Amino acid sequence: MTSEELLAVLAAVGHAQRLRVIAEISGGRMYVSELARRLGMSRPLLYMHLERLEKAGLVVGTLELSTTGKALKYFELAPFDLRVNAETIAAAVAADAEGSVSDVKGTPA
Secondary structure, X not given: OOHHHHHHHHHHHOOHHHHHHHHHHOOOOEEHHHHHXXXXXXXXXXXXXXXXXXXXXXXXXXXXXXXXXXXXXXXXXXXXXXOOOHHXXXXXXXXXXXXXXXXXXXXXX
């Protein structure tokens, strides 16, 4: 994990609403409209939070058709174990340095 990826995860969980989203779907996958109702949040605002969580790799969204033919976007938690300590940060910074060396050599990081 690079420092950019670590910062994306920390930013994703660094908001009370996103913590509520994670807590709500920790019991299993849920479609957006149901999740918005449970959280008392508008769907556009919820989508913004879900997008941030998805970019950080904490949730996964899938589009499915209901029996009536209506498209439903489901979200569920991705497996993750978040631990932040000095070693995690040092490893992320080291991964950045390795990426910089690879970039200079012209090979992908």
